[in-house]
Amino acid sequence: MGDKSTTKPAQNSPYVNTDDNVVNFMSDNPLNRLSHQRKDSTWLATTMAKESTRFVLFSNLHPVCIPAESRAHPAKASPSKQQHLLTVTHENIKSYLEEHEPVVVFLGISSQNTSPQGDSGKRSNSTQESSPAWFAVDATAMSLDQLKQFDSRVVLLAVYPGMMRIEPTDAAVYAQARALLAWHDRYRFCATCGCIATVEDAGYKRRCTNDDCRSLQGAHNTCYPRVDPTVIMAVSSVDQSRLLLGRGQKFPRSMWSCLAGFIEPGESIEDACRREVKEESGVCVGQVKYHSSQTWPMPSSLMIGCLAEALTSDITVDKTELDDARWFCREEVQQMMQRRHPQGLYLPPKQAIAHQLVLQWLKTANL
Template identity: 50%
Template sequence: MFLGLDADGVAHFTAMVAADSGLPGSAVNARAAAQMFGDNRAAIIAHARALLGWHAHNRFCARCGAPSQPMRGGAMRTCSNPDCATQHFPRVDPVVIMLAVDGDRCLLGRQAQFPPAMYSALAGFVEPGESIEEAVAREVAEEAGIGVANVRYVASQPWPFASSLMIGCIADATTTDVRIDPDELEDARWFSRAEVRDALRKEGPLKVPPSIALANTLLRHWA
């Protein structure tokens, strides 16, 4: 699959191979690999991971069910049925990730699979027919029982697990009593700005996501 040209005009490609393919080096999880690089190679890894994942999960036409074939270097797939010939393109799923803030504190939650003491910003997929602001308000209300207003966009990040676009926001809390949805979160609580600053310095009991994650960017922006 063709990824594109770098600044020097060198073409970059990606391919799906087995971990024991005999290639030099060793297989590394894509998240771990992205954290090894501080330059644009992390973005190349994300692009490759998302593109390969899309091709692996879209081998058949969603319209008629016939096998589809990669075309244009992997930028699209075309149905092999000549009576259909539908063209399919990689999709991106929008996800809101947000901090609800109340003065000098912010709301963070944790899922059961998180490492011990780690908390992060709440997040969820945008539903069809929903604005970003509406998605932020709905997700915070569903997961933690908190009402919010004055939603502000901060930053975005492609997240190729599987193929999401994370849309980072901050919103003002209009209520403060936390009532978690146990199907979504193990815990959610308010943390002070001082606690968040300590966590970003890797000090204190609170742990937060690494710098590669948009949640970390949101926390740094607020703190």
């Protein structure tokens, strides 16, 4: 990445980042969620039983995947390469659904010419009635051997870095499904009174079984899936020539990234950026500009990417938050982006919004 032109990804890249068009990994969901249909139990039951309906499976929140075959050399597919979400039909899992009554979440109806999975190359002008519906199923009660009966190549991907190997066409569907299943896994009981909460609205609501519970009166976020807003910032130095990066306590060795943190109640995006940078690095931030966002289903964050300008340069690292933080010049950042830094330092992969924020900084940084 020795010149400006090489910092710009190809236009057909699934991780497009240009000044006027940003599509981050796990974005651009191809499904129409049809939220108005979630309360219609008859429609849901009929839709689930259709031959065209597809189910994606998760075991202990790990997606059940199969290797994405190379179009040129399909026989060379291996678990080390990109992965597709395995999809099965209602007939395949009917007995499992009846026996275990697992959590099942309606994801949506295919609304684009490209489906979110393995047959993504097929084009269709289908209507809503003929478009396949998609559901996510908690298949934790299935053993790996049982899952391999669907496809002998089945693998269970770890959340990170495993999810980075999911095909871009499947990534947004994965994020939607995992975030919802993770919420159900953590909120089986009412957060207001502690009674059992049952699943409603095709997986988008839980209802307390205690008729006297306050959560049944008015709107309460204890009944609906959580989304936790998180800011992540590419902080430029006062003279715009350097970039502030940090190392989290649990980061892989030699990896550096943008600073990030949860937005607190009653806090704006801009204020959260300034507070987090000040707390973690001691650097004061002035102007903050929104760049793009990325869902991050671990378990259900929304990464709000921003570009920020520093007002000060001195760094004082909060060791309870970071292992280290420092300023990097443009040349070093380019080396890290290409994984040729003399000290072996590197950045998160291109699927991460941090990578895209750094990419944007490289386009605008002063030489």
